[in-house]
Structures are given as structure tokens and as C-alpha cells.
Amino acid sequence: MTPPAAVSRRKFLKVAGAGAAGLVIGFYLPTGSLAQQKSAKPAPNPFNAWIHIASDGRTTILMPKSEMGQGVMTSLPMILAEELDVDWKAVTVRQAPTNPDFYRHGTGGSTSTFRYWLPLRKAGAAARAMLIAAAAQSWNVPEGECTTHLGVVTHESSKRRLTYAELAQAASKLPLPDPEQVPLKKNDAFTIVGHDTHRVDSNAKVNGSARYGIDTRFDGLLFAVVARPKAFGGKVLKSDFSQARLVPGVKDVVAIEPLPEYFTQGGVAVVAESSWAALKGREALKIDWDAGPNASESTETLRQQFRALAEKPAQVVRNDGDADSALRASSRTIRAEYELPFAAHATMEPMNCTVHARQEGAEAWVPTQDSADARDTIAKITGLSADRVTVHTTFMGGGFGRRSMADYVAEATQVSKAVKGPVQLLWSREDDMQHGFYRPASYHRLAAALDDKRNLVAWKHFLASPSIAAFLEPERGKPEGTEIGGAGFIPYATPNYRIEYALARSGVPRTWWRSVEESSSGFVVESFIDELAHAAGEDPVQFRVRLMGQARQVPHPANGKPLETDRLKNVLQIAASQAGWGKAPKGSALGVAAFYSYRTYVAMVAQVSLRNGKPRMERAWVAVDCGQPINPLGVRMQAESAVVYGLTAAIKGPITIRNGGVEQSNFDSYDMVRMDEAPRIQVHVVASSEEPTGVGEPVVPVVAPAFCNAIFAATGERLRTLPVAQTAPNLG
Amino acid sequence: MTALRFILNSRLQSFGGDPQMPLLWVLRDVLNLTGTKYGCGMALCGACTVHIDGEAARSCVTPVSAVAGKRVTTIEGLSPDSRHPLQRAWMELDVPQCGYCQSGQLMSAAALLSRHPHPNDAEIDQAMSGNICRCGTYGRIRQAILQAASQMGKARGR
Numbered sequence: 001m002t003p004p005a006a007v008s009r010r011k012f013l014k015v016a017g018a019g020a021a022g023l024v025i026g027f028y029l030p031t032g033s034l035a036q037q038k039s040a041k042p043a044p045n046p047f048n049a050w051i052h053i054a055s056d057g058r059t060t061i062l063m064p065k066s067e068m069g070q071g072v073m074t075s076l077p078m079i080l081a082e083e084l085d086v087d088w089k090a091v092t093v094r095q096a097p098t099n100p101d102f103y104r105h106g107t108g109g110s111t112s113t114f115r116y117w118l119p120l121r122k123a124g125a126a127a128r129a130m131l132i133a134a135a136a137q138s139w140n141v142p143e144g145e146c147t148t149h150l151g152v153v154t155h156e157s158s159k160r161r162l163t164y165a166e167l168a169q170a171a172s173k174l175p176l177p178d179p180e181q182v183p184l185k186k187n188d189a190f191t192i193v194g195h196d197t198h199r200v201d202s203n204a205k206v207n208g209s210a211r212y213g214i215d216t217r218f219d220g221l222l223f224a225v226v227a228r229p230k231a232f233g234g235k236v237l238k239s240d241f242s243q244a245r246l247v248p249g250v251k252d253v254v255a256i257e258p259l260p261e262y263f264t265q266g267g268v269a270v271v272a273e274s275s276w277a278a279l280k281g282r283e284a285l286k287i288d289w290d291a292g293p294n295a296s297e298s299t300e301t302l303r304q305q306f307r308a309l310a311e312k313p314a315q316v317v318r319n320d321g322d323a324d325s326a327l328r329a330s331s332r333t334i335r336a337e338y339e340l341p342f343a344a345h346a347t348m349e350p351m352n353c354t355v356h357a358r359q360e361g362a363e364a365w366v367p368t369q370d371s372a373d374a375r376d377t378i379a380k381i382t383g384l385s386a387d388r389v390t391v392h393t394t395f396m397g398g399g400f401g402r403r404s405m406a407d408y409v410a411e412a413t414q415v416s417k418a419v420k421g422p423v424q425l426l427w428s429r430e431d432d433m434q435h436g437f438y439r440p441a442s443y444h445r446l447a448a449a450l451d452d453k454r455n456l457v458a459w460k461h462f463l464a465s466p467s468i469a470a471f472l473e474p475e476r477g478k479p480e481g482t483e484i485g486g487a488g489f490i491p492y493a494t495p496n497y498r499i500e501y502a503l504a505r506s507g508v509p510r511t512w513w514r515s516v517e518e519s520s521s522g523f524v525v526e527s528f529i530d531e532l533a534h535a536a537g538e539d540p541v542q543f544r545v546r547l548m549g550q551a552r553q554v555p556h557p558a559n560g561k562p563l564e565t566d567r568l569k570n571v572l573q574i575a576a577s578q579a580g581w582g583k584a585p586k587g588s589a590l591g592v593a594a595f596y597s598y599r600t601y602v603a604m605v606a607q608v609s610l611r612n613g614k615p616r617m618e619r620a621w622v623a624v625d626c627g628q629p630i631n632p633l634g635v636r637m638q639a640e641s642a643v644v645y646g647l648t649a650a651i652k653g654p655i656t657i658r659n660g661g662v663e664q665s666n667f668d669s670y671d672m673v674r675m676d677e678a679p680r681i682q683v684h685v686v687a688s689s690e691e692p693t694g695v696g697e698p699v700v701p702v703v704a705p706a707f708c709n710a711i712f713a714a715t716g717e718r719l720r721t722l723p724v725a726q727t728a729p730n731l732g
Numbered sequence: 733m734t735a736l737r738f739i740l741n742s743r744l745q746s747f748g749g750d751p752q753m754p755l756l757w758v759l760r761d762v763l764n765l766t767g768t769k770y771g772c773g774m775a776l777c778g779a780c781t782v783h784i785d786g787e788a789a790r791s792c793v794t795p796v797s798a799v800a801g802k803r804v805t806t807i808e809g810l811s812p813d814s815r816h817p818l819q820r821a822w823m824e825l826d827v828p829q830c831g832y833c834q835s836g837q838l839m840s841a842a843a844l845l846s847r848h849p850h851p852n853d854a855e856i857d858q859a860m861s862g863n864i865c866r867c868g869t870y871g872r873i874r875q876a877i878l879q880a881a882s883q884m885g886k887a888r889g890r
Contacts, residue, residue: 069830069867202823205831207814208767208807212832215766223761248750275770276750276757348771348779348832348866397769397832398866429772633826637872641829644868667776667864676857678870 051084051127053168057151059086062096064103065112066369067201068399069641070696071634072112074199076120078630079113082192083124083185086164087150093200098391100372105393107369108404108512110598110694113630117692122179127171129182134171135162187628187689196633201395213367213394216354216424222251224415224425225278227285228267228435231660232507233292235266240286244270247284249277254418262377262410263509265435269415275426294507294660299441302466302657303339305504306443309464314500317480318488321496323447326458330449333458334535338446338524339721341654343439343513344662344670349397350432353412356422361388362413367396369403377406381413400645401512405437433670434662438655439513440465440483443504444524449496454536456547458496461487461524466506468516479503486597486701487521489556491565492529492547507660514645515700518597522701523708523722526593530709531718540592540709541576545569556596561693563596567625571603574623574684579605584713588618591710593702599693601625601686604643604702606679608710615711615724617647617679622699624683627690636683638695643681646703648673653723736800740765741809751797756780758796759806767807767835771864778863781836781843782806788843788859807835810842817883818842821876829867837863841877849888850881 052060061080067073077093096103104115128148135153136143139160147154151164187194204210229235241253250272258266270281327333354365355378362382368374371393379386396403412425427435442465449458463483470479480501488499513519533543548569553562572594584590587609594603607619622639629635652671656663664670708719735748740763747758754773759765759782768791771779775790782791783805784798810816814823818841821827828834837860844851844859851859856874865873 071829198823199826199828201831202826202828203814205828205834206819206822206838207810208765208835210831211766212769214770215760217764217766274753274757274761276753276761279773346866348777348830348864349769350771396830398830400866426770429774429777637826637829637869640871641868644870645866648868666774667772668774672864672866673868674861674864675870675873676861678868681871 051080051123053164055165057163057165058090058092059084059151059164060092060094063093064096064105065116066105066107066371066393066396066399066403067095068107068369068396068403070638071199071631072107073201074197075113075630075634076116077200078192078197079117079120080124082190083121084127085148085150088192088197090151095393098371098375098393105370105372106404107399108401110600110697112694113692114599114694121184122182125182125184126177126179129177130171130174131164131167133174134167138162138170193630194628194632197631199634210395212349212397213354213365214349214352214397214424214426216365216394218422221354221422221424222271222273222419223275223278224269224271224412224423225275225282225428225431226256226267226269226411226415226425227282227287228265228431229289229292230434231289231291231295232265232509233294233660234289235292236268236287237290238288239268241268243284243286244281247272247277247281249273250281252419253281253285254415256411256414256418259381259410259414262407263405263437264407264410269411269418269425271415271419271423278426279428291660297507297660298658299341299656302441302504302506303443306339306464309502309504310443310445310462312502314462314464314502315480316498317484317501318497318499320498323458323460323496323498326496327447327449327460330451330457332450332535333447334450334531335445335447336528336531336718336720338444338527340442340520340523341656341722342441342508343519343649343653344433344436344655344664345398345400345402345513346433346670346672347396347398347400347402350429351402351408351427352425353409354422354424355409355412355416357382357413357416361390363390363392364409364412365392365394366409367394367403368406368409369396369399369401370406373406374409377409378413381410382417400514401516402436404512429667430665433665437509437511439516439519440468440510442483442520446524446528448528448532450532450536454538456492456494456532459490459492459494460498462500462502463487464502464504466504466508466510468510468512470503471510483517485517485521485558486556486595487525488558489554489563490525491554491563491568491596492544493549508657514642515597515697518595518697518701519646519649522593522595522597523704526595526702526705527708527720530591530705530712534712539582541572541581544572544592544594559597559599561599567601568594568596568603571601571623571625571686574686575603575605575621578623578682578684579607579619579621581605589710589714591706591708591713593705593709595698595701597701598698600695600698602698602702604699604706606703606706606710608707608714610714615707615714616677617707617710620679620681620703620706622681622683622702623686624695624699625686625688626695627688627692629685629688630692632685635685635695639683639699640681642697642699643703644673644678646700647677647679647707650704650707650722651677651724736797738799738801739803741805747796752795755782755791755794755796755799755804759791765806765808769832769835771833771836777833778840779833779836781839781863783839783843786843786846788840807839810838816842817880817887818845818876821880821883825872825876825879827869827872827876829869833863833865837865837873841873841880844877845881845884849885851877
């Protein structure tokens with residue numbers, strides 16, 4: 001069996017060059033921000049995006065991002081195809097090779113659409129301009145008299161036409177037009193962008209042929225699992241591999257060192273003929289562990305630490321006016337504490353990585369959100385230069401931020417190097433749940449004051465967390481940078497606004513988790529504002545609209561784009577209107593939340609009923625303004641997904657810590673929302689021609705607050721600690 | 733050790749390895765049929781669902797010895813050409829996102845429709861709640877099951 005057909009750059013060039021009629025058109029496209037584009041130096045190889053037009057008219061578009069379910073394999077090529085003016089039905093999409101000289105591979109932060117929108121349009125438009133130029137030359141007519149449609153250039157007055165396939169050879173020899181000068185379509189001329197488009201990867205995903213990282217198979221491949229310390233920071237004291245070596249199918253047992261640079265714990269790898277034999281071999285290992293420096297950490301000690309930090313002076317992150325004085329002077333103050341737990345990504349495909357490290361080079365099949373980082377990781381550990389490492393980005397069974405880390409790549413490389421052969425490292429579900437990187441737990445104290453006209457005269461928010469930045473980049477010394485998000489830029493007007501942050505110590509690894517700090521900030525801000533609305537005796541939708549005030553822009557440095565209050569109001573009013581706000585069906589109640597994150601505006605209304613005293617989300621109405629939607633169907637799918645993801649974090653879990661390690665180990669102790677608990681979801685995508693923005697994450701932050709606000713409306717009970725299941729066992 | 737035999741996707745299959753090895757790993761690591769997915773190893777998530785004699789079963793907790801003499805169908809054998817009404821409905825309604833759980837979802841749904849050709853919501857919940865989808869595609873799965881049931885019903889009526 002040959003290795004899966006992910007296409008390496010070298011192979012693609014060979015394939016593309018092999019068919020005499022086929023042709024590759026390449027472009028150099030700076031993909032960074034405008035500022036970076038200006039300073040971008042010409043790359044030694046002038047290729048960045050790739051379009052392959054075969055003689056039969058089939059167009060192949062290469063897609064450099066990681067497809068983890070978010071639909072980027074469909075949406076990004078749509079942008080390019082739109083400006084190229086090809087028949088979408090004739091387009092094939094292939095995963096681009098890993099080459100950071102050409103591509104920006106890192107996939108996260110809901111940035112793929114936002115950052116690739118203009119570069120891909122310019123790529124498509126430049127290719128179209130070259131095809132037109134080739135046709136004009138061959139007919140000896142002005143380019144301006146030529147038009148394109150569905151992969152054909154036409155000269156109307158002489159009724160001549162040439163297909164892109166016929167023109168590609170000549171077009172590719174023409175000079176590349178200045179990408180800053182090529183004309184782009186007007187939004188109202190779009191025939192692909194903005195239209196519901198089926199995903200390009202569905203067929204492979206319904207017949208079992210889609211190859212995820214874990215499905216990499218070829219002759220000679222061995223399978224490995226690693227025994228890791230139960231407590232974060234623990235290490236092997238003493239080990240006995242002899243029984244493990246006797247397990248049938250086990251080929252080798254090797255110790256692997258912790259690699260702090262990649263946040264790996266080290267441990268013992270069992271390498272075998274099958275995943276099963278490796279798992280059995282691991283059970284037969286005898287290891288004495290040193291529990292390490294975090295052995296006394298628990299969820300309780302962390303919660304105590306939060307509360308102790310709240311009593312001490314904290315770092316002032318934002319300070320408009322004088323919130324403390326305003327609070328003291330007010331006769332109407334509202335105070336509340338909120339708390340959120342650690343959360344695990346729990347991707348359905350657990351971490352895994354297949355590496356074949358040889359003397360002369362390495363090849364790897366990696367379900368990664370950052371294939372360039374995977375490549376560098378393998379290069380560093382093997383001592384090979386990066387150009388000798390080929391990384392195939394596979395399909396991913398979920399990412400949610402977890403696959404931005406390279407720990408599992410580093411481990412697989414260590415094992416392959418040690419056994420001098422190709423190895424697939426598998427993380428069992430238990431490994432995945434207990435040795436991951438988590439959305440930080442956090443603790444929030446809020447205080448607000450209303451004046452006698454029910455205006456917000458003060459907003460004060462203290463928060464403590466073990467920060468992501470403090471874990472990933474402690475040397476930078478900006479722990480608050482990954483923890484506050486939209487809580488630092490609320491859309492509700494107030495003259496006195498204070499944010500304080502305190503870093504909590506924890507040995508628990510942390511990283512990006514679908515919507516990151518906005519998952520906490522959205523819950524806290526949109527729950528607390530709801531408390532204020534009720535304290536003011538005002539309808540929660542009206543209250544929000546009133547406090548947003550006149551249309552204005554709220555500076556939002558974290559996002560780079562200011563929050564426009566009229567757009568947030570708009571989605572809020574759409575969601576409310578869709579839900580029939582004000583008249584909840586009998587036996588249920590509605591709750592609302594609106595939040596701006598990842599440059600996208602989202603509002604949601606949740607309908608909650610009580611079933612046997614337990615709150616259940618029956619329905620969800622979501623309105624999304626992500627600028628010009630690329631694939632509205634894809635936007636709806638992402639919103640639906642985020643509702644279930646956010647609901648899971650609101651009612652399932654939590655991840656708790658005991659003796660320095662994670663207590664939960666599988667879906668019995670850390671369950672997910674299942675079909676019988678999932679609400680009916682209706683999504684409205686706002687029609688817009690504004691710059692498109694991301695949709696993978698920004699719906700998550702509104703889900704828990706809309707849900708808890710509805711529970712308050714139903715029961716009068718305010719739930720300020722997630723997950724709800726723990727704090728509200730006897731609702732109703 | 734004598735090899736055990738079973739019918740895998742309509743073809744005779746023999747297996748001479750550890751009879752305790754779960755069917756999941758026999759399929760994936762020995763026979764390279766990777767459409768059936770590992771998710772939990774404890775029958776908690778449904779990603780590994782296959783049919784054994786037509787019934788949905790979690791292959792991650794089924795020792796291969798338990799399928800001796802039985803018929804096993806995996807996602808690769810659900811239809812020869814991805815044209816099973818459920819597969820078509822899955823594509824038409826854009827069910828898959830990451831797609832990792834969908835082999836198991838489809839196998840659970842196919843077993844459901846063979847028992848209940850016109851399932852109601854409660855029957856769908858009952859049959860499908862053992863399958864986790866972390867992308868939260870449940871609403872589309874439900875619609876796709878109903879659509880496939882309707883199409884299969886029409887086909888039978890002809």
C-alpha cells in the first residue's frame with residue numbers, strides 16, 4: 001500500500017508538469033496584513049497560490065489552510081474561483097504542500113477568511129487578466145473587448161471564444177500583472193461568493209475514504225503509545241519494560257525525554273505491530289513516577305487562590321474615569337462573582353502523528369493546524385534542515401485550537417527517531433483528555449452602578465486566571481494578553497470603566513480553545529449585563545440597545561477592528577425578532593446575548609424549558625454579521641456547531657484537577673452534548689458587503705450567557721458558575 | 733492458532749491473530765479499513781460503529797472472536813458507490829463538518845432505518861444518542877435521516 005495521496009510540493013510539480021497539456025500558473029502573493037505586504041520582499045520562488053488548469057478544463061485550486069471541519073477547504077477556493085471566473089463545478093480542491101515561503105498555513109483565531117480574502121481575490125483576478133491577455137494577443141484585439149464567463153474568454157463582436165484550458169499555456173508565459181492594480185469584481189457581481197455552496201469534502205466523509213491523520217497507513221508502519229506522568233510536570237523515577245516487551249506484537253519499548261520547548265511530558269513509548277498491541281504493552285509497563293512540583297494542585301486549591309488574589313491589589317489593565325468612586329457614590333450597585341472551569345478540546349480524532357524519520361530526510365502525516373510549525377518541530381528534533389522534512393497536512397477530526405500545539409508531533413518524531421522506522425503515535429482518549437492543553441479556568445468579580453436614569457455609570461471587572469500567555473510565552477510577561485478579550489471593550493457606554501487582572505499559578509497546561517478568552521468574557525459580560533437589565537427593571541434587549549447608545553465605534557485593539565455598535569444592535573434585533581422575543585412559548589423562557597469577537601457580530605436567543613427540573617435548551621436563534629459571507633451555508637453550519645460546542649461547555653464537564661493531574665479520562669466522566677440534548681437551531685446570516693470576517697469561533701461566546709439568561713427568566717435563579725449541571729441540580 | 737472467519741463487506745475474511753483484539757483494530761490496523769474510527773475505546777462515542785449481522789455494534793469493545801461466522805459491514809461496505817440514501821442525504825444536507833464521527837453516525841442511522849423505516853424524533857434520539865458529534869451536526873443528521881427515510885419509503889412504494 002502506498003502512503004496516502006497528500007501531495008507534496010515536489011510531487012505536485014512533477015504531476016503538473018507530467019501532463020503536456022496541463023499547466024501550472026503560479027503567483028507571488030503576499031498574504032500578510034497591508035503593512036506586511038508593503039514590506040514583503042520578493043520571494044526567491046515567485047509562487048504563492050496555485051492554480052492548475054488541465055487540458056480538459058478541470059481547474060485545481062490548492063488550499064494551504066488546515067481543514068478541521070470549519071469548511072475552509074470549500075470557502076477559500078470559492079474566493080479564488082470567483083475572481084478567476086471559472087465554473088465552480090469544474091474545480092477540484094487539493095491540500096497545498098507545506099511551504100511557509102509561499103503560504104500562511106497556521107489555521108486559528110478565525111482568521112483564514114479575513115486574511116486570505118484579498119490575496120485570493122487578487123490571485124484569481126491576476127490569473128483571469130493573464131488569460132484575457134493571452135486571448136487578446138491571439139486574436140489581436142484589445143483586452144478591453146474580451147470578457148470571461150465560466151472558464152471561457154469571449155470576444156463578443158467577432159464571436160470568438162477560447163477556453164481557459166486552451167489559453168493556459170500562453171497565459172502562463174505572460175508577465176504577472178501588478179496584484180495591486182488588477183481589477184476586482186464588485187460584490188453584486190459575485191456568482192460563487194455569497195451563494196450557498198456544498199462542501200467539497202462531503203463525499204469522502206460519507207464513505208470512509210477521507211484520510212485523517214490517524215488513517216495513515218503504509219507497509220512497515222508501526223504503532224506507538226506513550227505512558228506519561230499522571231501529574232503535570234511529573235517524571236519517570238524507575239521503570240521496568242520487561243513485561244511489556246513480552247506482550248505479543250510489541251516490537252520495542254523506549255524512554256522519551258520531556259521537551260519543554262514543545263510542552264511534552266516525556267515518558268515511555270511502546271511500539272508495536274498494531275495500536276491494540278501497543279495499548280496492551282503499555283498496560284504491562286511498570287513505572288514509578290515522581291509526581292513533580294504540581295502534585296498538590298487541585299481544583300480546590302486553584303479556587304482558593306482565585307479568591308485570595310481578589311483580595312489583593314491587581315494589575316490595572318484599563319481605567320477610564322474612576323469606577324471605584326462612582327460605585328461608592330451610587331445608590332444602585334450590583335455585584336456578582338462568576339467562575340468558569342478548565343475545558344478540554346476533546347476533538348473526536350484524538351491526537352496522533354505519523355513520522356518516518358530517516359538519515360536523509362523525514363516525511364510526516366500530521367493532523368495539524370500549523371503544518372509549518374510541525375515541519376520545524378520535526379526538523380529540530382531530527383537535526384535535519386527544514387527543506388528535508390515533508391509534512392502532509394491531513395484531514396482533522398476537529399481542531400478547536402488543540403492542534404496548534406506541536407507536542408504530539410514532537411513525541412512522534414522522538415519515537416520514530418528512536419526506533420529508526422515509520423511510527424504512528426496514537427493518543428488514546430484517556431491520553432487526549434488527561435494530557436492536553438486546556439481553556440483556562442477563571443474567576444471574575446464584577447461591580448456596576450446605575451444612575452437614576454438607569455444609565456451605566458460604572459463597570460468594574462476583576463479577573464484571575466492561569467493565563468495562556470503565561471504558559472506559552474512566560475518570558476513576554478503579558479499574562480493578561482490572552483485572558484480578557486471583549487471584556488475589556490464592552491459596547492455598553494460607561495464613563496467609569498476599570499479592568500483588573502491577576503495571574504493565578506497553575507501547573508495545568510493551557511492553550512487556545514475555540515473562542516479562547518471570549519468564551520469566558522462573553523459569558524461574564526453578557527450575563528452581568530442581563531443582571532443589570534433586570535435590576536433596572538428593563539427588557540434585556542431594550543436595555544442593551546439603549547446602553548449601546550448612538551451608533552459609534554468602540555476601539556478594540558485585541559481585534560484590530562473597532563466594534564461598530566449599530567452592527568451589534570442589528571444582529572441583536574434580528575435574533576430577537578426571529579425568536580419572537582417577548583412571547584416565549586408556554587412552559588419556557590427566552591434569554592439573549594450579543595457579543596463581538598473575532599471581528600464578527602453575533603447575537604443569540606435561547607429558549608429554555610425545565611424537564612424534570614433540569615434546564616434544557618429547546619431552541620436557539622442566532623444572527624451573524626461576518627461581513628460579506630463567502631459561503632452562507634458554511635456560516636450557518638459553523639453557527640450550529642458553535643451552539644452545540646458552547647452548550648457542551650455550559651452543561652457538561654468540567655475538567656477538574658486532583659493531585660496535579662486531570663481527573664476526567666473519557667466521555668463517561670467528560671461527556672459531550674448528544675443528539676437528544678441538542679436544540680433546534682435557526683441561523684440568520686446578515687447580507688453584507690463589508691470585509692468578510694471569521695465564523696469558526698465567534699458564536700461560541702453567546703451560547704452560555706443566552707442559556708443562563710433564559711434560565712434566569714424561567715426560574716429567577718442566576719447561574720454564575722459553569723458548568724450549570726453542577727451548580728443547579730435542583731432547578732425548578 | 734486456527735484462523736477465525738467472518739464475512740466482511742460481503743467477502744469472506746479470515747483472521748489469525750489475537751482473538752481478543754477488538755474488531756476496530758483488526759479493521760483499522762490489520763486490514764487497513766480505516767473508515768471505521770477510534771474515538772474512545774469504551775463504547776461511549778459511537779465513532780467505531782459497524783453492523784454485525786445487521787445490528788449496530790461498537791467495534792471498539794467487540795473482540796474479533798465474537799464475529800466469527802457473522803456478517804460484518806463497515807462504512808466502506810454500506811454501499812458500493814456512496815449512493816446509499818443516507819449517504820446521499822448526508823451530502824445533500826451538508827451534514828459532515830470535520831466528518832470524523834460520520835462513519836459511525838451513518839452506520840447507526842442505517843441500522844435505525846432497517847428497524848424503523850419511518851422513525852419519529854424519539855426513535856432517532858434513542859438510536860443516535862450513543863454517537864457523539866463534537867462539531868454538533870445533530871440537527872442536520874436528524875433532517876438527513878428523515879429525508880433518507882422518506883426517499884426509501886417512496887422507492888419501496890414504487
